[in-house]
Amino acid sequence: MRKKIVAGNWKMNKTLQEGIDLAIEINKLAVEKADNDVDIIIAPPFIHLTEVGKVIDREHVSLSSQNCASEQQGAFTGEVSAEMLWSAGVDYVIIGHSERRAYYQEDNDILNKKIKLALDNNLKIIFCCGENLEQREANKHFEVIKKQLTETVFTLIKEDFDSIILAYEPIWAIGTGKTATPEQAQEIHKFIRSLISEKFGNDIAQETTILYGGSCKPANAKQLFVNPDVDGGLIGGAALKAEDFIDIVNSFK
Numbered sequence: 001m002r003k004k005i006v007a008g009n010w011k012m013n014k015t016l017q018e019g020i021d022l023a024i025e026i027n028k029l030a031v032e033k034a035d036n037d038v039d040i041i042i043a044p045p046f047i048h049l050t051e052v053g054k055v056i057d058r059e060h061v062s063l064s065s066q067n068c069a070s071e072q073q074g075a076f077t078g079e080v081s082a083e084m085l086w087s088a089g090v091d092y093v094i095i096g097h098s099e100r101r102a103y104y105q106e107d108n109d110i111l112n113k114k115i116k117l118a119l120d121n122n123l124k125i126i127f128c129c130g131e132n133l134e135q136r137e138a139n140k141h142f143e144v145i146k147k148q149l150t151e152t153v154f155t156l157i158k159e160d161f162d163s164i165i166l167a168y169e170p171i172w173a174i175g176t177g178k179t180a181t182p183e184q185a186q187e188i189h190k191f192i193r194s195l196i197s198e199k200f201g202n203d204i205a206q207e208t209t210i211l212y213g214g215s216c217k218p219a220n221a222k223q224l225f226v227n228p229d230v231d232g233g234l235i236g237g238a239a240l241k242a243e244d245f246i247d248i249v250n251s252f253k
């Protein structure tokens with residue numbers, strides 16, 4: 001049975017102390033009342049990772065970074081390597097988020113270097129894909145997603161694909177308050193699973209967790225998660241409030 005996962009991407013929010021407080025609150029609610037069948041991941045900013053790592057119980061909450069460098073080490077001012085993240089106790093890294101692709105010009109070559117380094121350093125990957133509004137309106141979303149995956153995670157070998165969680169994040173739904181309808185999410189998740197099956201076989205396809213991301217909140221999580229190919233969520237805004245985040249975790253029931 002594939003894992004159900006809810007992951008919170010804090011983006012560039014929260015001071016260090018606010019981040020520690022949020023992590024303590026999420027951890028408390030995770031221990032006290034979260035659905036034990038759902039894996040919880042939080043992705044605070046880099047600078048918070050070590051301190052947040054100290055206040056979470058890894059039996060209940062895992063730690064992710066939001067990014068990693070595309071180089072192993074050396075003269076890359078301002079960058080944080082996959083090895084550093086691993087050494088700080090980080091479990092996952094988000095790669096391919098649309099904000100990184102759009103604002104930091106991360107193309108598939110860069111993403112592939114990051115994927116390789118993350119895997120070499122024992123990090124699991126939450127890999128994001130998704131179309132923009134123009135592509136959706138031109139009915140190109142299937143094609144766009146297929147290309148995004150074919151040129152990145154589908155170049156991996158089957159054994160490495162075990163460390164990949166996919167997140168379908170339609171760009172038009174991220175931070176906009178416009179959520180994909182449950183039908184739209186299911187349609188794309190099913191399509192993504194069929195692509196995995198074509199590439200790596202049905203067993204791997206059935207085991208791969210595919211998250212939905214884009215204005216997911218307590219009010220709509222249930223309708224999204226009830227779909228057979230939606231295995232959880234990558235949550236932005238609603239991950240910044242512990243109660244809302246854990247309500248989303250508890251939306252499978």
Ligand code: PEP
Nearest residue numbers: 174175213214215236237
């Ligand atoms: C995200 O950025 O991954 C995201 C899903 O954001 P939001 O939930 O705020 O739309």
